[in-house]
Amino acid sequence: MLWELSIIELEGIYTAYEGDDKPIIKDLTLNIDRGEYVVIGGPNSAGKTTLLESINGLVKITHGRAAVCGFDVRRSGHDVRKKVGYVVQNFYFDPFTPFNTQQVVMMGRYGRLGLLKRPIEEDYKAAERAIRMVGIEDLAQKTIGTLSGGQQQKVMIAHNLAKEPEVLLLDEPFSNLDFSAREFLQAILLDLVKGGTPIVIVSHAFDGLPDIRIHLVVMNEGRITKDICCPARAVEDIVRKSSLRQ
Amino acid sequence: MLEPLIANNVVCHAVEAMVFASIACSILGVVISRMNLASIGFTMSHAAFAGASIGMFLEMNAQMAAIAFSVGVAALIGPISDKAKMAADATLGVLFALCMAVAIFLISYMQYLGKGLSASSLLFGDVISLYREEIYALAAVSLLTIIFVLLFYKEICAIMFNMKIAQASGMRVQVVYYILLFIIALSVALCLNIVGGLLIFVWLVTPASIASQFCFDVKSMFIAAPLVALLVSAFGVWAGFEYTLPIAPLVALLLTGTFGLAVMLSTKRKVTTRRH
Numbered sequence: 001m002l003w004e005l006s007i008i009e010l011e012g013i014y015t016a017y018e019g020d021d022k023p024i025i026k027d028l029t030l031n032i033d034r035g036e037y038v039v040i041g042g043p044n045s046a047g048k049t050t051l052l053e054s055i056n057g058l059v060k061i062t063h064g065r066a067a068v069c070g071f072d073v074r075r076s077g078h079d080v081r082k083k084v085g086y087v088v089q090n091f092y093f094d095p096f097t098p099f100n101t102q103q104v105v106m107m108g109r110y111g112r113l114g115l116l117k118r119p120i121e122e123d124y125k126a127a128e129r130a131i132r133m134v135g136i137e138d139l140a141q142k143t144i145g146t147l148s149g150g151q152q153q154k155v156m157i158a159h160n161l162a163k164e165p166e167v168l169l170l171d172e173p174f175s176n177l178d179f180s181a182r183e184f185l186q187a188i189l190l191d192l193v194k195g196g197t198p199i200v201i202v203s204h205a206f207d208g209l210p211d212i213r214i215h216l217v218v219m220n221e222g223r224i225t226k227d228i229c230c231p232a233r234a235v236e237d238i239v240r241k242s243s244l245r246q
Numbered sequence: 247m248l249e250p251l252i253a254n255n256v257v258c259h260a261v262e263a264m265v266f267a268s269i270a271c272s273i274l275g276v277v278i279s280r281m282n283l284a285s286i287g288f289t290m291s292h293a294a295f296a297g298a299s300i301g302m303f304l305e306m307n308a309q310m311a312a313i314a315f316s317v318g319v320a321a322l323i324g325p326i327s328d329k330a331k332m333a334a335d336a337t338l339g340v341l342f343a344l345c346m347a348v349a350i351f352l353i354s355y356m357q358y359l360g361k362g363l364s365a366s367s368l369l370f371g372d373v374i375s376l377y378r379e380e381i382y383a384l385a386a387v388s389l390l391t392i393i394f395v396l397l398f399y400k401e402i403c404a405i406m407f408n409m410k411i412a413q414a415s416g417m418r419v420q421v422v423y424y425i426l427l428f429i430i431a432l433s434v435a436l437c438l439n440i441v442g443g444l445l446i447f448v449w450l451v452t453p454a455s456i457a458s459q460f461c462f463d464v465k466s467m468f469i470a471a472p473l474v475a476l477l478v479s480a481f482g483v484w485a486g487f488e489y490t491l492p493i494a495p496l497v498a499l500l501l502t503g504t505f506g507l508a509v510m511l512s513t514k515r516k517v518t519t520r521r522h
């Protein structure tokens with residue numbers, strides 16, 4: 001039965017950062033189904049990152065209804081975050097960070113495990129698989145802080161793949177990646193989508209989109225200005241036009 | 247506890263106190279120094295100091311008051327940062343100033359009243375006149391710290407890596423973070439009159455820094471830091487009694503000296519120079 005429900009259902013939500021009165025996201029409604037490839041576009045500070053963090057409950061939803069993976073985000077944020085992968089936009093790991101790639105990827109399993117539980121065989125296998133999928137076997141024993149920006153980006157993607165999420169949110173994951181790395185990542189994302197896992201990606205790079213129907217969401221000033229399904233090649237044009245109009 | 251090994255009771259208690267204080271503080275230090283929250287230790291020690299002076303002013307048990315006050319301040323850190331929209335460091339600065347003001351106010355006022363409060367053991371530490379109960383409490387808190395790290399090892403690693411990413415993964419990091427603050431408050435308050443409010447910082451920061459010179463991963467840091475602290479402080483207490491030197495400052499100097507030595511001998515340095 002669950003298959004017939006949308007995996008992400010937002011209905012008239014408002015979100016505000018802790019200590020702020022003014023909402024960043026205003027009266028936003030959005031449905032995302034299994035197997036969808038969702039692209040979120042829009043100008044800087046439109047609220048794209050805030051939307052992703054409302055979906056997994058990192059930012060507080062003050063009004064409205066939000067259900068993700070069958071959980072009420074406002075009440076069961078932890079349960080949502082256990083099932084939702086999230087590749088954050090800006091991260092910086094200093095060179096002295098005492099964790100290597102393998103350990104960081106493994107941490108992707110920790111949320112699912114829960115308090116007081118130790119990783120078991122299955123978790124190590126999932127981490128190994130994720131490392132292989134992203135093709136960073138050679139970095140497994142390297143300290144995360146000594147990797148290049150693009151390599152760190154790949155590690156964070158592997159961290160989220162190890163989680164085996166029901167939805168994957170990615171915030172500008174291509175910003176540090178070269179052309180071949182982008183193609184490689186797009187292929188991984190396409191595989192996920194084909195397997196039924198929806199992905200929601202905030203991006204400004206539309207050229208490498210896979211040739212499937214894209215669920216395009218354009219945002220401006222905390223609201224959705226466009227919410228349509230279109231072929232990949234139309235995305236760039238639509239985003240540009242709806243940005244010009246403002 | 248070490249009576250069979252060390253004949254002199256006072257020396258024995260001093261060694262025990264210093265060793266337990268070192269274990270608790272250095273393990274917590276590994277977490278604290280990685281989280282860029284060095285000022286937590288600083289603020290807590292002054293909170294304990296303020297609490298102790300309140301206790302003396304009210305003619306209550308100073309140690310209990312110190313524990314209560316620093317746990318109270320620990321409980322304020324999170325909510326204040328959230329509500330006032332400040333970086334945790336700024337919050338700590340404000341709380342630190344408050345604690346100092348309370349302590350100095352009461353100490354000055356008591357001197358004015360002629361109550362003659364001696365703040366010197368709170369500031370500089372005193373390992374000579376300890377009660378047996380204090381040593382049991384210290385043993386308990388270092389055990390508590392070890393158990394905390396063993397139980398929540400995976401959450402602690404995730405927090406040390408990156409708080410935001412840990413939260414996004416669905417871990418209950420907030421709970422673990424609050425327990426951590428509570429244990430820091432407890433340890434600092436208990437260690438206050440052993441190593442002194444002015445020096446406690448050395449115990450929180452230096453052993454972890456020494457360990458970080460040689461260790462590449464967290465597990466070995468959690469073992470190396472308390473080991474180094476334990477050895478240096480036990481030696482320091484012995485040397486202090488042998489040559490009649492003030493013990494807590496001596497151990498602090500020895501720890502800092504060890505840190506200097508560690509920097510010179512650092513394996514990390516050798517690795518990096520070889521690589522270039």
Ligand SMILES: Nc1ncnc2c1ncn2[C@@H]1O[C@H](COP(=O)(O)OP(=O)(O)O)[C@@H](O)[C@H]1O
Nearest residue numbers: 017020024042043044045046047048049050051
């Ligand atoms: N932690 C925060 N606290 C308060 N306001 C924030 C925070 N992060 C972002 N904002 C505000 O929210 C708005 C939307 O930001 P964001 O979602 O990051 O935009 P985008 O990702 O589309 O560039 C901006 O006006 C920004 O100033």
Ligand SMILES: [Mg+2]
Nearest residue numbers: 048049089171
């Ligand atoms: Mg953004």
